[in-house]
Amino acid sequence: TDMPFIGMNNSALAFADIDNDNDMDLIITGQNSPLGTLTKLYINQTNMLSVADPKTQIVNVYPNPAQHTINIQVPDGTMVGKIEVYDSRGKLVVQQQSGQTLSVEKLPTALYMAVIYTDKGILRQKIAKY
Known part of the structure; x- marks a missing residue:
């Protein structure tokens, strides 16, 4: 799969129930330039x-x-x-x-x-x- 987080700096991840459907969602963030451009990915792990x-x-x-x-x-x-x-x-x-x-x-x-x-x-x- 395409992973847009290669080359990211100051990256972080968290698990949280973002959409309040009683399953954990994965949030990954990262900075890809000194100017502060931020990339976010949200994966809903419903079938887990x-x-x-x-x-x-x-x-x-x-x-x-x-x-x-x-x-x-x-x-x-x-x-x-x-x-x-x-x-x-x-x-x-x-x-x-x-x-x-x-x-x-x-x-x-x-x-x-x-x-x-x-x-x-x-x-x-x-x-x-x-």
Whole structure:
């Protein structure tokens, strides 16, 4: 895909629910000249979250931030099928087929999005590696 942020300075990113539809949106900004020209990109990640009942699908990820290992706690009776971790550019950096612990030891210090696939739906959680 075309990525207009190559060569940007003073770049930043944030996750927020911009359109108030209960899913996280990704905002990336960057300055491409000393005169202050600003480029913005908005990606709505609508298909990333789907759970049968959001009130009962709470995931606890700890410690967060983490240095070596992250524990993933899901409600009793919920089976974790697959865990994916994406960097701020949306690149898949870790994929694990099952389990409730995730090694982040080899990842560089940054913010990531963990996508946890369960038998009840798909859960997302921001994680920080230090």
